[in-house]
C-alpha cells in the first residue's frame with residue numbers, strides 16, 4: 001500500500017486572525033443559514049487537536065498561489081483516503097463513521113463513471129484536498145443533479161483550498177451536463193456552512209435528528225445551487 005504525501009501547510013493566513021477562527025471546529029457559533037435556524041452544535045470536537053501535519057511557520061498565503069486542481073487518478077487514492085479519514089474522525093463532516101483504506105478508495109475511484117469525477121488540490125507536489133461530483137439519484141430524471149463532496153487536509157483548512165475546489169465543481173458542472181449541485185451537511189459545521197454560503201448555495205431545509213452519530217442525534221441541512 002502506498003503512503004500519502006502531504007506537505008506541511010504554510011503559516012497562518014490573515015483569515016486565521018479573524019475573530020472566531022481560532023476556536024476548534026465544531027464549537028463555533030453557527031446560527032443561521034439562509035434564514036434557517038441551524039440549532040446548537042450537537043457534536044463538539046476539536047478537529048484540529050492533533051495538529052494535522054503542519055503548523056510550522058512559512059510565508060502567509062503561500063498556499064493560494066501554489067495550489068492547482070486536477071482530476072484524480074488511482075495514485076491519489078492514499079492521499080484522498082488520509083484526508084477523508086480526517087473528515088470521518090472529526091465527526092463534523094459526514095455521518096460516515098468507518099475509516100477507509102487506500103485500497104478501498106482506489107476501488108471507489110475506479111468504480112466512478114465519467115460524469116462523477118474526483119478532483120484533487122495539489123500543493124508542493126502533494127494532495128491537500130479533494131472534491132467530487134457524486135450520483136444524486138440514479139433515476140434518469142435526476143441526471144441533471146449532482147451531489148458533491150469537498151474535503152481539505154486538516155493543516156491546510158482555512159486557506160482558500162475548499163473554496164478553490166468547490167469553485168471548480170461549480171465551473172465544470174455544466175460541462176458534465178449538470179444543471180444543479182446539491183449537498184447535505186451538518187448545520188453546525190461552521191467552515192462548511194461558510195464555504196457553501198460564499199459559493200452561493202441556498203439552504204433548502206433541515207432534516208431534524210436525521211443521523212445517530214456516536215449515540216447523539218444530529219440534524220442534516222440540505223443545500224443547492226443552480227448552475228449557469
Ligand SMILES: CC(C)(COP(=O)(O)OP(=O)(O)OC[C@H]1O[C@@H](n2cnc3c(N)ncnc32)[C@H](O)[C@@H]1OP(=O)(O)O)[C@@H](O)C(=O)NCCC(=O)NCCS
Pocket residue numbers: 015020021025028087090092093094150151152153156157158159160161162163164184185186189190191192194195198
Ligand atoms: C469545510 C472545508 C472543506 C472548507 O475548506 P477550507 O479550505 O477550510 O475553506 P476556505 O479556506 O476555502 O474558506 C471558505 C470560506 O469559508 C470561510 N471559513 C473557512 N473556515 C472557516 C471557519 N472555521 N469559520 C468561519 N468561516 C470559515 C472562509 O472565510 C471563506 O470565506 P471567504 O473566502 O469569504 O473568506 C474544510 O474545512 C474541510 O475539509 N473540513 C472537513 C471536511 C468537511 O467538513 N467537508 C464538508 C462536508 S459537508
